[in-house]
Amino acid sequence: MTEQPKETKVRLRTEILQTAPYRQGKPAPANSFKLSSNENPFPPLPEVLEAIAAISINRYPDAAATKLSERLAERFGLSRDEVHVGSGSVSILAQLIQAAARPGEEVLYSWRSFEAYPGLVTVAGATSVQVPNTPEHRHDLEAMANAVTDKTRVAIVCTPNNPTGTIVTKSEFEGFMSAVPDDVLVILDEAYVEFVTDSNAVNGKELLGKYENLVILRTFSKAYGLAGLRVGYALGPSRILDAARVTAIPLSVTEAAQLGAMAALDHESKLLERVKVLTERRDATVAQVRALGLPVPQSQSNFFWLPSGEDSSQVNDRLLDHGIVGRLLAPGGIRISIGEAESVEPLLEACKQIASEFQSLTNLPIPN
Numbered sequence: 001m002t003e004q005p006k007e008t009k010v011r012l013r014t015e016i017l018q019t020a021p022y023r024q025g026k027p028a029p030a031n032s033f034k035l036s037s038n039e040n041p042f043p044p045l046p047e048v049l050e051a052i053a054a055i056s057i058n059r060y061p062d063a064a065a066t067k068l069s070e071r072l073a074e075r076f077g078l079s080r081d082e083v084h085v086g087s088g089s090v091s092i093l094a095q096l097i098q099a100a101a102r103p104g105e106e107v108l109y110s111w112r113s114f115e116a117y118p119g120l121v122t123v124a125g126a127t128s129v130q131v132p133n134t135p136e137h138r139h140d141l142e143a144m145a146n147a148v149t150d151k152t153r154v155a156i157v158c159t160p161n162n163p164t165g166t167i168v169t170k171s172e173f174e175g176f177m178s179a180v181p182d183d184v185l186v187i188l189d190e191a192y193v194e195f196v197t198d199s200n201a202v203n204g205k206e207l208l209g210k211y212e213n214l215v216i217l218r219t220f221s222k223a224y225g226l227a228g229l230r231v232g233y234a235l236g237p238s239r240i241l242d243a244a245r246v247t248a249i250p251l252s253v254t255e256a257a258q259l260g261a262m263a264a265l266d267h268e269s270k271l272l273e274r275v276k277v278l279t280e281r282r283d284a285t286v287a288q289v290r291a292l293g294l295p296v297p298q299s300q301s302n303f304f305w306l307p308s309g310e311d312s313s314q315v316n317d318r319l320l321d322h323g324i325v326g327r328l329l330a331p332g333g334i335r336i337s338i339g340e341a342e343s344v345e346p347l348l349e350a351c352k353q354i355a356s357e358f359q360s361l362t363n364l365p366i367p368n
């Protein structure tokens, strides 16, 4: 065997070398619950499995995801070019950022928010501008609007926010849209919109056609339980979505993904029943965790945020002791997905122990 040279002289972009590759939630050890990736705990519907078994994998997929795009266009009252399907909404985020922001230009978002945002901005060569969340772990949309400069090309609003579970209200969002110049692309990331039960929350569906600079992102990964198929979509002005189609890697949405998504829409009512089970489980779990005195914000998503500051890694160890694998997002806290019914009891046991052991946490105010 030849020895591998220890150092490569190949010149790589400094900012890429300085960025950590995407780290997935840990695989859960046996006898534990994987609550680290906001996945849907229900197994796929048999109808979805049947649909994806029928594909010819020796053929390339339909590059334009024609049937699924038409289906979504009809559902939202849009034309087909106002819909863009991607291999997960994260890939559409990457496409939009690349289409809009050059080196030296800025992409604005709240922080903490989705851990994929910083990396996507770096890869595009643009600069992240992170606006801190409010003490209640919500987007500070006024501060975000004030952070817009003549270099801002994209502003991302994530509601419900990953990882804090908090929402942006309709009036907050409308205020933001009127404050932001209309040459800035605003992306409303609604990966968890199906879990929202608060009627004050903004819903992108009601804003379609209202703003020339707004794109809405949704996904089949969470509520529809198709995370493994990789399929999401964008709704918005065709001129912006055409730009995303240019930066997209062709043929990355597989036929299985397209057919699986169509089957999920065909059997949507069954999936939405499951969503209801999960939102009820969320409300019950979050209420009990808050009753223990832990400073967990109300969640409108399929996860909740356990702020744990300096103690994050020890708190995470307590969860692991009880077989709960959450997502440690240091510094700051742990995001815990709402999972199987059987996960609730060990999760609450763990939280009880955390509340008694870490007074630094129970001394914090519980957000409204």
Ligand SMILES: *Cc1c(COP(=O)(O)O)cnc(C)c1O
Residues within 6 Å of the ligand: 038, 087, 088, 089, 090, 091, 114, 158, 162, 189, 191, 218, 219, 220, 221, 222, 227, 230, 231, 232
């Ligand atoms: C999960 C998630 C997505 C979507 O992921 P895909 O699987 O790529 O569709 C997008 N935004 C946020 C905030 C998420 O948490």
